Amino acid sequence: MSGQKMVNTYLYTRYERFWHWLQTVLILILLLTGFEVDGLYSLLGYKTASEVHNFVGLAWLIAFAFFVFWLLTTGEWKQYVPTTKKMFAVIHYYMLGIFRGDPHPVPKRKEAKHNPLQRIAYLSVAAFLLPIQMTSGFLYWSYNSWAAWGLDWLSLPVIAAIHILGAFGVLSFLIGHVYMTTTGHTIFAHIRAMITGWEEIQEGVELEDWEKRRRQGSPASACEPQSPLA
């Protein structure tokens, strides 16, 4: 790493950072209150825990809708398109290269913030795990309306079981995710980037074709006028 020149780059926009930390707070509150409602410990008291959980859950649902809107309108969704290209290189890097001090095979660029492993991980979380949590949570919350909505074939214990299993998934992701933030060129580099928006990334790394978030039929420069690499 030391041989490469680092350039301070604005990676994460204000909304992205806001969303990231808002979601962090919401998820932490949901985990904390959710496991209390599940009877794991007593902290806020069952009543408060369940009321806070319901309120925060619904707030998350609404905020997530804005995130989806942002993804679609800015085209940022393309950052989540999964790929197998260099996937093994990235896996290899985290299993071995990182210990040897090798450079990251897919360093961050503004136009490609996620490496193939992140793409698949974040896509699984954002498109699969979180929607399952939100759907099962919403159904759980709306239990009393099931009959009116023609959903009385649903089973509360099944919904609850899915929701609890999902919560373990989210907690597990959280642990892995927080750890991965320490794997930058310094321990806090990634976290700093998610707070300030700026991260030092390697200079002169060319974006590869598959990483380019170019709209079909339109030149990349039209999308990203400030990118000299496009």
Next chain:
Amino acid sequence: MNAMAKIISGWLCTGLLMIGGIDVSAARSQTEVLDENQAPGRTMAQQATKERQIWITADHSRHEILQKEFTSGPEVTKACLSCHELAAGQFHKTIHWTWLDPNVPPGERIGKAGHSINNFCINLNSNEPRCTSCHAGYGWRDGSFNFKDEAAVDCLVCHEQTGTYKKFPTGAGHPVQEPTIFAENNQTYNPPDWNLVAQSVGRPTRANCGTCHFYGGGDDGVKHGDLDSSLAQPNKMLDVHMGLDGQDFDCVRCHTTTLHNIAGRTYATPAATHRKSLIEDDLAAKIMCESCHSSTPHKPGVKANDHTDKVACQSCHIPEFARVNATKMYWDWSTAGNKKDGKPYKEKGPHGKPTYDTKKGDFRWEKDVQPAYFWFNGSINAITARDPIDPSQPVDINWPVGSRSDQNARIFPFKVHEGRQPYDKINKTLLIPKLFGPKGSGAYWAEYDWKKALENGMQAAGLSFSGEYDFAETRYIFPITHMVAPKEKAVTCIECHSPNGRLAALTDFYMPGRDSFRAINIIGWVLVLGTLVGVTFHGLGRAIVRGRKED
């Protein structure tokens, strides 16, 4: 949720006011009645009961016929009926008179006067003069009582307002003619001043109903647990509706009456078959909480509103019963008959209540009892002295009907009274003993001979007895619906939503906080701990490698 709803509704209101130009003074006058911080169900109930002035158009003390000389109850009744011609005929049709379930054919003999059994004094047959001191009638001494006799109706016990009218405990419903001491409680019973009590009549009060219903089973608080003498002059802490420092409700405020037929459950017939508030049917009996409070009584957005489909109001709002006086929880007839120096005796225990009585056996009394909870659709089924039992395990004499899948069933609080009582070893039925009677009648309380007592009791009931008896464990349940505590004392969420909470025994449904999924928890923790261990080793590895490089 709440705050959000308030903000939204606030904006909506402001918008409407601006757009529609609604008269602001009209809106203000409405807020005087409706306190917006109060639960709507409470406001509704207050409105339903705010007109408390009861008006009367007759003064019975000025009725000539009530000024003549009376020497007995039936004479007073005749005087009453001279104006209220239809009253006795109406009353004859009610359960208060027949002591039989009015909703099954009389031939089935369901009821106190039939073959129904409890685990207190077991059954009426052959014990009439003692039991019928709580019959609203005169002279039910034995099976030959004439149920068609209009003059035998006791108007006074329900309607007199002096508090001086007392039926003698063993007088078959009659008061005494001369001052008489009742040996059992050492109290003197005086003959009533007939004119005074007859001229005092009015609507039944707590004291009238309580004369019998507070003392069911022969003494204060024996039977129900949520009905005892503490409800005669309760405060709000004991009963939020009946409290003298609150609404001061009489029993008939909720037990509304049509043609002397008083609203309430009778055996398998629920107190109400439809859940209707006064908004839906303003002439409906006001017997249910929901009649006045509606089915969503709490503030909007409060989870308890979602619970009303499956949890009865009583389950949360009566946290304990017998909160002032103790109630009997256990009665073992099998130990009856022990004597000290050849004489029957009593032993007093906690709460100032007897723990042993030669006549009756061992008792256990409890105060501040947490109810048991069962699914209940308002119907209680029971066995009679004709039905076969399995004495090898506790016999449920009666049980609440309902289940999780029953649309009308809700989780409801109950007192469970346990006991041991005689059963027929050959016929496998519960037995009716003759308990009360003079020496020579075969009564247990006179001769302490179970076999004779059971022969006499079963014969009076018209049932067969093999001659061989033993004692079976039994359970008898009472729904708990009185002694509604102030809302601050309501059962809290965690008391049920926890592994060993109040609903630990109702295992036929999933409840968050109480139930967990073992397999899911194992998978979940393996996943979480696996991740934790993985990243820890990965991190350690990086630290070690970095340390070596720096060396």
